[in-house]
Amino acid sequence: MRRKEDMRRRTLGITAVSAAALGAAAACGDDSDSGSDTGTEFSGELVIWADETRTPVLKEFVKDFETTVGVKVTVEEHVETLRQDFLTAAEQGQGPDIVVGAHDWAGQYAAAGAVAPVTLTADQQAALNETAVKAFTVDGNLYGVAYALENLGLIRNTALAPEAPATFEELVAAGQAAGTDEVLTMEVGVDGNAYSAYPLFSSMGGYLFKDDGAGNLDPTDVGVDSPAASPRSRSSPSSAPRASSRPPSTPPTSSRSSWTRRPRS
Numbered sequence: 447m448r449r450k451e452d453m454r455r456r457t458l459g460i461t462a463v464s465a466a467a468l469g470a471a472a473a474c475g476d477d478s479d480s481g482s483d484t485g486t487e488f489s490g491e492l493v494i495w496a497d498e499t500r501t502p503v504l505k506e507f508v509k510d511f512e513t514t515v516g517v518k519v520t521v522e523e524h525v526e527t528l529r530q531d532f533l534t535a536a537e538q539g540q541g542p543d544i545v546v547g548a549h550d551w552a553g554q555y556a557a558a559g560a561v562a563p564v565t566l567t568a569d570q571q572a573a574l575n576e577t578a579v580k581a582f583t584v585d586g587n588l589y590g591v592a593y594a595l596e597n598l599g600l601i602r603n604t605a606l607a608p609e610a611p612a613t614f615e616e617l618v619a620a621g622q623a624a625g626t627d628e629v630l631t632m633e634v635g636v637d638g639n640a641y642s643a644y645p646l647f648s649s650m651g652g653y654l655f656k657d658d659g660a661g662n663l664d665p666t667d668v669g670v671d672s673p674a675a676s677p678r679s680r681s682s683p684s685s686a687p688r689a690s691s692r693p694p695s696t697p698p699t700s701s702r703s704s705w706t707r708r709p710r711s
Contacts, residue, residue, distance in 0.1 A: 491518045493542040495532060498525045500546050536560035549581035549590065556584040563587040580661055598645060650674055 496504055501523040508519040522542065524531050529551055535541030537558070545561075555561040566588065571579060578592035602610060606624040611617040621629030633642045640647075644654075651674025656667035 488515055488517050491520060492544070494519065494521045494544045494546065495524055495528060495542040496521060496546040497528050498523055504546070533558060533560055549578070549592070552582050552584050552589045556587070556589050561589050563589055564591055566591070577661065598642065 494504060501521055504521045508521060511517070512519055528545070529547060532541055532545045532547075533555065536555075537560070552561075566574075571588075574592060575595060578595055579588065582588055582590035582592060606626060607617075607620040609620075611620055618629055633639050652672060653669035653674075655663040655665055656669060657663055
């Protein structure tokens with residue numbers, strides 16, 4: 447059974463993150479209306495874990511929240527190991543009330559029972575990007591409230607290539623005509639980078655999980671080894687068929703959000 451204090455802190459956590467992320471009172475926790483009618487006063491402390499990039503930003507939002515709500519907020523910085531640190535702490539019944547991370551953490555955290563579902567009103571959910579909501583939904587439950595969407599972009603040096611290429615053949619030709627050492631550069635890393643490579647992978651017809659056309663993925667239909675994804679079925683960018691070698695127009699999306707730790711009974 448959840449303690450009353452845990453339930454109150456969990457709701458406050460949602461309110462804090464939503465207000466900071468969306469910058470609108472309509473995105474606050476679902477108890478805001480009832481609280482104003484009954485004169486509810488909150489107290490205690492809210493603990494948030496974030497990485498080194500987001501911790502300084504959150505601390506700026508915390509100042510206004512503490513003054514407005516009357517709850518002390520502590521933001522703790524975790525470098526590089528935030529994802530595992532939270533999971534380890536949650537397994538021991540410890541850790542923060544909120545953790546800030548990417549949407550692809552949601553499945554692991556939900557499966558481990560480390561995070562609690564978030565309840566949004568219809569208006570609150572409508573104010574969020576539909577893709578971001580789906581990204582944090584696991585088995586019908588929403589586990590995070592997204593505050594940002596990240597996408598890859600293809601940046602062109604207009605001084606060297608004044609006209610935007612419509613296909614990869616045109617991209618390669620423009621780079622060669624400009625006499626540059628590198629026609630196209632992208633982040634790869636020592637171990638590879640599937641996120642950066644996915645636009646190229648998908649533009650040839652490859653996919654990770656099959657999309658039913660409505661944004662729902664089928665985990666039983668894996669397309670990594672499909673004919674379209676196989677290197678043997680594709681030509682190099684400089685000689686690939688025009689119809690199947692276009693520059694990526696729909697790069698993968700990553701959502702950033704926060705989760706509330708599941709209270710221990």
